[in-house]
Amino acid sequence: MSDLNQSxxxxxxxxxxxxxxxxxxxxxxxxxxxxxxxxxxxVFGELRGREAGDMWRMLTSKARDFSVRFDQVRADERSGGAHWVATYLFSQTGRTVINDIQARFVFRDGKICEHHDHFDLWRWSRQALGAKGALLGWTPLVQNAIRAQAQKGLKAFQTGR
Known part of the structure; x- marks a missing residue:
């Protein structure tokens, strides 16, 4: 396949x-x-193989008042990216989150072999957690607690299927 077709x-x-x-x-x-x-x-850190799909399975199964918009899609034969914004109700607090994300991709054999999402965790925590997130969401203690809770939720989802 030519580089243009692959892109x-x-x-x-x-x-x-x-x-x-x-x-x-x-x-x-x-x-x-x-x-x-x-x-x-x-939030989730690094996930490999089936864990990544399971994360999406968990998130989509819990999604409430959800929408996603995406733009700035670009790709060449090896890598690409996109900008996307997810709006949803955070189930633990009932607060609306608007998460603005930059995604980076690496491709192999016609599929995505690396997917890296980048967003401001403090901004996310202010929306999802309210006052606690606004006051403490920038601290490693709260950010690590957010990550631990996400991993715990994923493990519970994986074992509960």
Whole structure:
């Protein structure tokens, strides 16, 4: 496949991923990943392989008042990126979160082999946790507690299936 065709194919893959997310179709999202995908973000840290798909399965199954918008999609034969904004009700507090995210991708064999989401965890914690997040969300103690809770939730989801 030519570099131009591969670039278009990878661009289409990003669109397919976010279109599936907008439909809360975690299986279609996971199908965009290689079996050994590396995912990372400020909340879940690094997830590999099936864990990444399970994270999307968990998040989509719990999604309330959810929407996603995405733009700035770009890709070449090896890597790409997108900007996306998720709006949802954070189930633990009932607060609305608008999370503004920059995504970076690496492709292999027509699939996503690396997916790195970047966003401001303090901004997220101010929205999700309210006053506690605003006052303490920048501290390593609170950020580590957020990460631990996310990992605990993922493990519970994985064992509860």
């Amino acid at each position: 278009q194919s990878n661009t289409d893959l990003i669109y397919r991923f976010y279109d599936a997310f907008n439909r809360l179709d975690a299986e279609a999202m996971a199908a965009c990943y290689t079996e050994d995908v590396l995912f990372s973000d400020p």
